[in-house]
Amino acid sequence: NAGVTQTPKFQVLKTGQSMTLQCAQDMNHNSMYWYRQDPGMGLRLIYYSASEGTTDKGEVPNGYNVSRLNKREFSLRLESAAPSQTSVYFCASSPTGQGVGGRYGYTFGSGTRLTVV
């Protein structure tokens, strides 16, 4: 089925460990996003990629890095995990991107539930 695929679905890390969250979309969308969702906080943008070859910081980028590998794939890396990064992470994509036109909603992946102990 067409959509956004995220891996892994669950992960437990120890403080200081690193990991990469993978995201791929097969809808030929230009823009991709990484969000985190915490209780009472809503979805907060970590990084986005308006088009292949570009990435920009969002609202809460500290402690994260991203790579837009190609048009389909957008990964999120935690270099040294901290308990404050315990959250649910969502990847999303849209046909257009920030600065290009915002009339399209986002398609979200199924999420990664990350716990840092």
Add this chain to the structure above:
Amino acid sequence: QKEVEQNSGPLSVPEGAIASLNCTYSDRGSQSFFWYRQYSGKSPELIMSIYSNGDKEDGRFTAQLNKASQYVSLLIRDSQPSDSATYLCAVNRVNNDMRFGAGTRLTVKP
């Protein structure tokens, strides 16, 4: 002041009733407005979008926008237990920066 504010609920309505969900936003230049439905443990799913003042209807859902009051709402007619979920309001600001509210939890009781 949060950029997108929603009543966290829970909002409880009986089956068959109209559920009314509200959202206010702070950036007067915001251009596009969206409603997402999120079931517990699942990802958000886009259900409505609206760009102009007034009403937009899609099946049992009606989105309402009033830019002068910086207010957007979602009405769900003939509510069903399957509508029980958290509803997220999202606003695309003047610089095409999408911001989400924390969501309103809706429970539809049989």
